Amino acid sequence: MIELKSAADLEVMREAGRVVAQALAACQAAAAPGVTPKDLDEIAREVIFGAGATSPFLDYHPKWAPSPFPGVICASVNDVVVHGIPGPLPLREGDLVSIDCGAQFGGMTGDAAISFVVGEAAPADLALIDCTTRALQAGIEAARPGGRLGDISHAIGEVARAAGYGQLAFHGGHGIGREMHEEPFVPNKGSAGEGMELVPGLVLALEPMLHAGGRDWFRTDEDGWTLRTDDGSRAAHVEHTVAITADGPVVLTLL
Known part of the structure; x- marks a missing residue:
């Protein structure tokens, strides 16, 4: 079931999204050689819980996962x-x-992702991040009332295809609101003009995941959570929570 959000709902989601943006900014600012991902998780916890919010990631346990997520x-x-x-x-x-x-x-959810390089970046990594960001922007621009879900998928996929990057098979964006994962599923490739109609009040988390290898396949670590490229190529992942409004797309996960 897809729940359309009211203007009041979107204002609350904007507050949740601002907390997410603050946590991501704090993590990127702290990332440096010698800092651990666990350190970054602690920083994000301080931001999230310090703002009076909670984490939909912590202890999240979908059916396919062997254990709850610990961060x-x-x-x-x-x-x-x-x-x-x-x-x-x-x-x-x-x-x-x-x-x-x-x-x-406040009963609503925000979800976003960023990619960056620690210290000096290789040009290939910057190009990958740039393309992933452009794919996200293309998806956001396609999220307009009267369009179709396939318009978003097509826009994201075409940017990746033109650059020769691979995409993570079977993964994509999703509806979001009272829960982190709601209907509909938003593939990162598809055909324009197909799928459900985009209407005001629909809120989607759009998240292209590109990697330098051309293959779309992946492998899963023994922890049951970590997904790696099957060829060892580097990957980038960017995401925003986006509301479809009568005036066009509105990004809810900004500072």
């Missing part, structure tokens, strides 16, 4: 695409890091 962020490094558990291995100069974070505030 408030997913910290995915280099060839990890998504769902990296924030652990004790220190970050190194040149690591490509993707941080995914959510917050629940």
